[in-house]
Amino acid sequence: MPKFAIEVNGLRKRFGDQVVLNGIDLAVMPGTIFALLGPNGAGKTTLIHILSTLINPDVGSARVAGYDVVRDKNEVKKSISLTGQFAAVDEVLTGEENLLMMCKLSGLTTAESRIRTSELLIRFDLAAAAKKRVKTYSGGMRRRLDLAISLVVSRPVLFLDEPTTGLDTISRRALWDNIIQLKEQGITIFLTTQYLEEADQLADSIAVIDQGRVATAGTAVQLKSRLGGEVLELRNGHDELLLVVPTSGKIQDVMLTLNELAHSLPPDTQVSIRKPSMDDVFLALTSKEREESYA
Numbered sequence: 636m637p638k639f640a641i642e643v644n645g646l647r648k649r650f651g652d653q654v655v656l657n658g659i660d661l662a663v664m665p666g667t668i669f670a671l672l673g674p675n676g677a678g679k680t681t682l683i684h685i686l687s688t689l690i691n692p693d694v695g696s697a698r699v700a701g702y703d704v705v706r707d708k709n710e711v712k713k714s715i716s717l718t719g720q721f722a723a724v725d726e727v728l729t730g731e732e733n734l735l736m737m738c739k740l741s742g743l744t745t746a747e748s749r750i751r752t753s754e755l756l757i758r759f760d761l762a763a764a765a766k767k768r769v770k771t772y773s774g775g776m777r778r779r780l781d782l783a784i785s786l787v788v789s790r791p792v793l794f795l796d797e798p799t800t801g802l803d804t805i806s807r808r809a810l811w812d813n814i815i816q817l818k819e820q821g822i823t824i825f826l827t828t829q830y831l832e833e834a835d836q837l838a839d840s841i842a843v844i845d846q847g848r849v850a851t852a853g854t855a856v857q858l859k860s861r862l863g864g865e866v867l868e869l870r871n872g873h874d875e876l877l878l879v880v881p882t883s884g885k886i887q888d889v890m891l892t893l894n895e896l897a898h899s900l901p902p903d904t905q906v907s908i909r910k911p912s913m914d915d916v917f918l919a920l921t922s923k924e925r926e927e928s929y930a
């Protein structure tokens with residue numbers, strides 16, 4: 636594996652006159668989990684499609700497992716697994732039949748296919764449901780089957796486009812455990828997510844994209860610390876959030892901020908001070924950029 640499992644330089648993509656990616660630079664270390672965050676329509680799926688060779692960029696370059704996504708498409712395809720927002724499983728077949736079919740399509744013999752299928756059913760906690768048709772599966776079971784199918788052949792880089800969207804907390808955490816196990820085997824995981832907590836809990840590094848550019852990148856701790864050491868959270872008498880303001884937490888700064896705000900806020904405003912969350916990072920970055928672009 637080269638120095639970076641994924642490397643993106645100056646990537647641009649437009650659809651008609653809509654610029655979706657406007658100069659993206661990223662680097663993902665091998666054997667790590669990377670999370671791409673961004674508001675709806677920010678271009679996350681477009682970037683995954685370029686990195687998995689489904690579409691070409693207009694400008695810039697990207698390498699996956701050391702291979703160029705335009706010049707070395709076949710090598711890239713042999714190095715990656717991809718699961719999408721919409722599971723590509725056959726609803727009429729059972730979970731076991733889906734896996735067996737995918738094993739055979741991937742060139743495994745019947746004996747190898749049986750072994751691999753039963754390994755994956757156990758690993759993704761689907762053994763009890765193996766002989767049930769997929770149309771009877773819950774959302775969490777479908778996602779686990781989708782992930783199992785994408786791992787029929789072990790590849791060094793795995794792309795997960797919103798792997799836990801729509802799942803309840805328990806199913807989401809079960810899938811996080813599966814994803815962490817894959818990382819422990821040395822697989823590099825590139826995921827997009829709408830859930831900031833998911834990036835916070837899972838990812839070794841995070842990038843937030845907005846308006847076609849990387850708004851910030853780093854570890855969750857780095858991203859939060861860039862907001863300042865603390866945030867002031869202001870809520871009205873009905874416990875509704877009014878404002879979150881970054882602060883150093885030092886008494887002088889807190890007093891200055893509160894003095895500036897006091898005249899514009901209701902007298903029953905409650906103030907608390909806490910560490911920044913990923914939600915604060917996301918909101919601070921993406922809403923600021925949007926305000927600037929509308930100005």
Ligand SMILES: Nc1ncnc2c1ncn2[C@@H]1O[C@H](COP(=O)(O)OP(=O)(O)OP(=O)(O)O)[C@@H](O)[C@H]1O
Pocket residue numbers: 650655673674675676677678679680681682
């Ligand atoms: N093939 C296409 N033709 C035209 N426009 C497209 C095409 N694919 C994506 N777009 C547009 O590009 C923009 C970015 O879409 P994309 O799906 O990459 O965003 P996203 O960040 O994955 O969004 P979401 O979080 O909603 O899934 C959207 O405005 C979308 O309508």
